Amino acid sequence: MRRPSLDHARLSALPGGWRVEILDETPSTNAVLAERARSGEAPGLVITTEHQTAGRGRLDRGWTTPARSALTVSALLRPAPSVPVERWPWLPLMTGVAVATALRKEGYAAGLKWPNDVLIEGRKVCGILIERIETAGASPAAVVGFGINTSLTREELPIETATSLELESGAPVDRTAMLIAVLAELSAAYEIWESDPAALARRYRELSVTVGEQVRAELPGGDVWEGVATEIDDFGRLVIATDEGPRVVGAGDVIHARLRPRQ
Numbered sequence: 001m002r003r004p005s006l007d008h009a010r011l012s013a014l015p016g017g018w019r020v021e022i023l024d025e026t027p028s029t030n031a032v033l034a035e036r037a038r039s040g041e042a043p044g045l046v047i048t049t050e051h052q053t054a055g056r057g058r059l060d061r062g063w064t065t066p067a068r069s070a071l072t073v074s075a076l077l078r079p080a081p082s083v084p085v086e087r088w089p090w091l092p093l094m095t096g097v098a099v100a101t102a103l104r105k106e107g108y109a110a111g112l113k114w115p116n117d118v119l120i121e122g123r124k125v126c127g128i129l130i131e132r133i134e135t136a137g138a139s140p141a142a143v144v145g146f147g148i149n150t151s152l153t154r155e156e157l158p159i160e161t162a163t164s165l166e167l168e169s170g171a172p173v174d175r176t177a178m179l180i181a182v183l184a185e186l187s188a189a190y191e192i193w194e195s196d197p198a199a200l201a202r203r204y205r206e207l208s209v210t211v212g213e214q215v216r217a218e219l220p221g222g223d224v225w226e227g228v229a230t231e232i233d234d235f236g237r238l239v240i241a242t243d244e245g246p247r248v249v250g251a252g253d254v255i256h257a258r259l260r261p262r263q
Protein backbone atom coordinates (compact mmCIF):
# COMPACT_ATOMS: atom_id res chain seq x y z
CA MET A 1 0.00 0.00 0.00
CA ARG A 2 1.27 3.49 -0.89
CA ARG A 3 2.01 5.49 2.23
CA PRO A 4 0.21 8.87 2.53
CA SER A 5 1.96 12.08 1.47
CA LEU A 6 2.37 15.19 3.60
CA ASP A 7 -0.59 17.58 3.48
CA HIS A 8 0.59 20.86 1.91
CA ALA A 9 -2.52 22.77 2.99
CA ARG A 10 -2.12 22.05 6.71
CA LEU A 11 1.53 23.06 6.54
CA SER A 12 0.93 26.35 4.74
CA ALA A 13 0.33 28.73 7.67
CA LEU A 14 2.08 27.65 10.84
CA PRO A 15 2.58 29.52 14.09
CA GLY A 16 6.15 30.45 14.97
CA GLY A 17 6.87 31.84 11.51
CA TRP A 18 7.85 28.48 10.01
CA ARG A 19 7.62 28.36 6.19
CA VAL A 20 7.53 24.76 4.98
CA GLU A 21 8.65 23.66 1.50
CA ILE A 22 8.01 20.02 0.54
CA LEU A 23 10.26 18.37 -2.06
CA ASP A 24 9.17 15.14 -3.76
CA GLU A 25 12.66 13.68 -3.61
CA THR A 26 16.08 15.02 -2.67
CA PRO A 27 19.43 13.60 -1.63
CA SER A 28 19.52 15.56 1.65
CA THR A 29 17.27 18.23 3.16
CA ASN A 30 20.25 19.51 5.18
CA ALA A 31 22.25 19.97 1.96
CA VAL A 32 19.39 21.88 0.29
CA LEU A 33 18.83 24.12 3.29
CA ALA A 34 22.56 24.75 3.80
CA GLU A 35 22.76 26.04 0.22
CA ARG A 36 19.79 28.33 0.83
CA ALA A 37 21.38 29.52 4.10
CA ARG A 38 24.63 30.38 2.30
CA SER A 39 22.63 32.53 -0.10
CA GLY A 40 21.25 34.53 2.83
CA GLU A 41 17.86 32.83 3.37
CA ALA A 42 15.95 34.24 6.35
CA PRO A 43 15.39 32.04 9.42
CA GLY A 44 12.20 29.98 9.63
CA LEU A 45 12.49 28.12 6.33
CA VAL A 46 11.80 24.39 6.70
CA ILE A 47 12.72 21.93 3.96
CA THR A 48 11.18 18.48 4.06
CA THR A 49 10.94 15.72 1.50
CA GLU A 50 8.83 12.68 0.78
CA HIS A 51 11.97 10.73 -0.07
CA GLN A 52 15.47 11.44 1.12
CA THR A 53 17.89 9.39 -0.93
CA ALA A 54 21.33 10.29 0.47
CA GLY A 55 20.73 11.92 3.84
CA ARG A 56 23.60 12.97 6.06
CA GLY A 57 24.01 11.43 9.51
CA ARG A 58 26.31 12.15 12.43
CA LEU A 59 29.98 11.23 12.20
CA ASP A 60 29.82 11.05 8.38
CA ARG A 61 27.24 8.29 8.34
CA GLY A 62 24.25 8.20 5.97
CA TRP A 63 20.55 8.48 6.70
CA THR A 64 18.28 7.19 3.94
CA THR A 65 14.67 6.09 4.35
CA PRO A 66 12.03 4.61 2.02
CA ALA A 67 9.60 7.13 0.47
CA ARG A 68 7.01 8.59 2.89
CA SER A 69 8.14 6.30 5.73
CA ALA A 70 9.82 9.04 7.79
CA LEU A 71 9.80 12.72 8.57
CA THR A 72 13.06 14.03 7.11
CA VAL A 73 13.23 17.71 7.96
CA SER A 74 15.68 20.62 8.11
CA ALA A 75 14.82 23.94 9.76
CA LEU A 76 16.81 27.16 9.48
CA LEU A 77 17.75 29.18 12.56
CA ARG A 78 19.91 32.28 12.75
CA PRO A 79 20.74 32.81 16.41
CA ALA A 80 21.16 36.45 17.42
CA PRO A 81 24.83 37.52 17.63
CA SER A 82 24.17 38.38 21.30
CA VAL A 83 23.85 34.65 22.14
CA PRO A 84 27.29 33.52 23.36
CA VAL A 85 29.05 31.15 20.99
CA GLU A 86 29.59 28.65 23.86
CA ARG A 87 25.84 27.99 23.78
CA TRP A 88 25.92 26.60 20.22
CA PRO A 89 26.88 23.07 21.32
CA TRP A 90 23.51 22.96 23.09
CA LEU A 91 21.62 23.29 19.76
CA PRO A 92 21.63 19.53 19.00
CA LEU A 93 20.55 18.77 22.56
CA MET A 94 17.85 21.45 22.30
CA THR A 95 16.53 19.78 19.16
CA GLY A 96 16.44 16.45 20.98
CA VAL A 97 14.40 18.09 23.74
CA ALA A 98 11.94 19.43 21.15
CA VAL A 99 11.47 16.09 19.37
CA ALA A 100 11.26 14.04 22.58
CA THR A 101 8.76 16.47 24.09
CA ALA A 102 6.55 16.35 20.98
CA LEU A 103 6.64 12.55 20.97
CA ARG A 104 5.83 12.37 24.68
CA LYS A 105 2.82 14.63 24.18
CA GLU A 106 1.64 12.13 21.55
CA GLY A 107 1.95 9.33 24.10
CA TYR A 108 5.34 7.79 23.17
CA ALA A 109 7.78 6.98 25.98
CA ALA A 110 10.56 9.01 24.35
CA GLY A 111 13.92 9.71 26.00
CA LEU A 112 17.29 11.11 24.95
CA LYS A 113 20.46 9.09 24.53
CA TRP A 114 23.41 11.46 24.74
CA PRO A 115 23.92 13.60 22.83
CA ASN A 116 20.76 13.72 20.78
CA ASP A 117 19.37 10.37 19.69
CA VAL A 118 15.70 10.06 20.53
CA LEU A 119 14.85 6.57 21.80
CA ILE A 120 11.64 4.77 22.61
CA GLU A 121 12.08 1.84 25.00
CA GLY A 122 15.82 1.80 24.25
CA ARG A 123 15.48 1.88 20.45
CA LYS A 124 16.40 4.79 18.18
CA VAL A 125 13.45 6.49 16.50
CA CYS A 126 15.02 9.84 15.57
CA GLY A 127 18.47 11.12 14.64
CA ILE A 128 19.54 14.76 14.65
CA LEU A 129 22.25 16.58 12.72
CA ILE A 130 22.99 20.28 13.18
CA GLU A 131 25.24 22.07 10.71
CA ARG A 132 26.64 25.57 11.22
CA ILE A 133 26.67 27.65 8.03
CA GLU A 134 28.71 30.83 7.71
CA THR A 135 26.94 33.45 5.60
CA ALA A 136 28.58 36.54 4.09
CA GLY A 137 26.86 39.66 5.45
CA ALA A 138 24.59 37.84 7.93
CA SER A 139 24.92 36.03 11.23
CA PRO A 140 25.80 32.32 10.98
CA ALA A 141 22.92 29.93 10.43
CA ALA A 142 22.14 26.63 12.09
CA VAL A 143 20.63 23.99 9.84
CA VAL A 144 18.66 21.84 12.26
CA GLY A 145 18.10 18.44 10.66
CA PHE A 146 16.07 15.62 12.13
CA GLY A 147 14.82 12.32 10.81
CA ILE A 148 11.97 10.56 12.60
CA ASN A 149 11.14 7.01 11.57
CA THR A 150 7.37 7.12 11.32
CA SER A 151 6.23 4.00 9.46
CA LEU A 152 9.33 1.94 8.68
CA THR A 153 8.59 -1.75 8.98
CA ARG A 154 10.84 -4.08 10.89
CA GLU A 155 12.44 -5.24 7.62
CA GLU A 156 13.14 -1.62 6.59
CA LEU A 157 14.96 -0.63 9.80
CA PRO A 158 18.63 0.20 9.10
CA ILE A 159 19.89 -1.36 12.34
CA GLU A 160 18.37 -3.78 14.81
CA THR A 161 18.43 -1.22 17.63
CA ALA A 162 16.20 1.18 15.65
CA THR A 163 12.44 1.45 15.64
CA SER A 164 9.59 3.47 14.13
CA LEU A 165 6.59 5.17 15.69
CA GLU A 166 4.20 2.75 14.03
CA LEU A 167 6.16 -0.26 15.26
CA GLU A 168 5.98 1.12 18.80
CA SER A 169 2.31 2.13 18.80
CA GLY A 170 0.79 -0.28 16.30
CA ALA A 171 -1.24 2.67 14.96
CA PRO A 172 -0.88 4.77 11.78
CA VAL A 173 1.01 8.04 12.22
CA ASP A 174 -0.19 11.31 10.70
CA ARG A 175 3.17 12.71 9.54
CA THR A 176 1.72 16.17 8.91
CA ALA A 177 0.38 16.46 12.46
CA MET A 178 3.66 15.15 13.83
CA LEU A 179 5.66 17.73 11.86
CA ILE A 180 3.43 20.54 13.12
CA ALA A 181 3.84 19.28 16.70
CA VAL A 182 7.65 19.04 16.44
CA LEU A 183 7.97 22.52 14.92
CA ALA A 184 5.87 23.97 17.75
CA GLU A 185 8.19 22.32 20.30
CA LEU A 186 11.23 23.50 18.34
CA SER A 187 10.00 27.11 18.62
CA ALA A 188 9.50 26.66 22.37
CA ALA A 189 12.86 24.96 22.96
CA TYR A 190 14.69 27.56 20.85
CA GLU A 191 13.21 30.35 22.95
CA ILE A 192 14.49 28.64 26.10
CA TRP A 193 17.89 28.09 24.46
CA GLU A 194 18.12 31.82 23.73
CA SER A 195 16.86 33.11 27.07
CA ASP A 196 17.39 30.53 29.82
CA PRO A 197 20.13 27.94 29.21
CA ALA A 198 19.84 26.58 32.76
CA ALA A 199 16.17 25.73 32.14
CA LEU A 200 17.07 23.97 28.91
CA ALA A 201 19.75 21.94 30.71
CA ARG A 202 17.20 20.94 33.38
CA ARG A 203 14.72 19.82 30.73
CA TYR A 204 17.43 17.88 28.88
CA ARG A 205 18.50 16.11 32.09
CA GLU A 206 14.87 15.14 32.81
CA LEU A 207 14.64 13.50 29.39
CA SER A 208 18.06 11.82 29.49
CA VAL A 209 18.04 8.03 29.47
CA THR A 210 21.84 7.89 29.43
CA VAL A 211 22.61 9.15 32.93
CA GLY A 212 22.76 6.17 35.28
CA GLU A 213 23.46 3.70 32.45
CA GLN A 214 26.55 1.59 31.88
CA VAL A 215 27.95 3.05 28.64
CA ARG A 216 30.77 2.74 26.17
CA ALA A 217 31.91 6.02 24.58
CA GLU A 218 33.79 5.83 21.29
CA LEU A 219 35.58 9.13 20.74
CA PRO A 220 36.38 10.60 17.29
CA GLY A 221 40.14 10.20 18.01
CA GLY A 222 39.73 6.46 18.62
CA ASP A 223 39.73 6.43 22.45
CA VAL A 224 37.11 4.24 24.10
CA TRP A 225 35.86 4.88 27.64
CA GLU A 226 33.56 2.59 29.56
CA GLY A 227 31.73 3.17 32.81
CA VAL A 228 28.56 4.55 34.32
CA ALA A 229 27.30 7.85 32.89
CA THR A 230 26.97 10.14 35.91
CA GLU A 231 25.87 13.54 34.58
CA ILE A 232 25.39 16.01 31.78
CA ASP A 233 27.55 19.03 32.63
CA ASP A 234 26.67 22.69 32.01
CA PHE A 235 28.39 22.55 28.62
CA GLY A 236 26.16 19.67 27.51
CA ARG A 237 29.01 17.15 27.80
CA LEU A 238 28.63 13.64 29.20
CA VAL A 239 30.56 12.68 32.33
CA ILE A 240 31.46 8.98 32.68
CA ALA A 241 32.83 7.35 35.86
CA THR A 242 35.49 5.01 34.47
CA ASP A 243 37.88 2.76 36.42
CA GLU A 244 40.52 5.45 35.83
CA GLY A 245 38.31 8.24 37.21
CA PRO A 246 35.77 10.64 35.68
CA ARG A 247 36.04 11.33 31.95
CA VAL A 248 34.24 14.14 30.11
CA VAL A 249 32.96 13.43 26.59
CA GLY A 250 32.23 16.36 24.27
CA ALA A 251 31.71 14.39 21.06
CA GLY A 252 31.46 10.80 20.01
CA ASP A 253 29.25 7.79 19.92
CA VAL A 254 27.75 6.47 23.13
CA ILE A 255 26.46 2.93 23.30
CA HIS A 256 24.19 1.85 26.13
CA ALA A 257 25.00 -1.63 27.38
CA ARG A 258 21.26 -2.22 27.72
CA LEU A 259 20.18 -1.18 24.19
CA ARG A 260 17.80 -3.85 23.11
CA PRO A 261 17.42 -5.16 19.58
CA ARG A 262 13.82 -5.57 18.44
CA GLN A 263 12.75 -9.20 18.96
Ligand SMILES: O=C(O)CCCC[C@@H]1SC[C@@H]2NC(=O)N[C@@H]21
Pocket (backbone or CB within 6 Å): 027, 028, 029, 030, 031, 052, 054, 055, 056, 057, 058, 059, 061, 063, 071, 072, 073, 074, 117, 126, 127, 128, 129, 145, 146, 147
Ligand atom coordinates in the same frame (compact mmCIF):
# COMPACT_ATOMS: atom_id res chain seq x y z
O1 LIG B 1 23.16 10.13 12.44
C1 LIG B 1 22.17 10.63 12.98
O2 LIG B 1 21.64 10.10 13.95
C2 LIG B 1 21.62 11.93 12.46
C3 LIG B 1 20.69 11.71 11.31
C4 LIG B 1 20.09 13.01 10.80
C5 LIG B 1 19.19 12.76 9.62
C6 LIG B 1 18.41 13.98 9.22
S1 LIG B 1 17.10 13.54 8.13
C7 LIG B 1 16.84 15.21 7.74
C8 LIG B 1 18.18 15.91 7.71
N1 LIG B 1 18.77 15.86 6.40
C9 LIG B 1 19.90 15.16 6.37
O3 LIG B 1 20.60 14.95 5.37
N2 LIG B 1 20.15 14.64 7.60
C10 LIG B 1 19.17 15.10 8.56
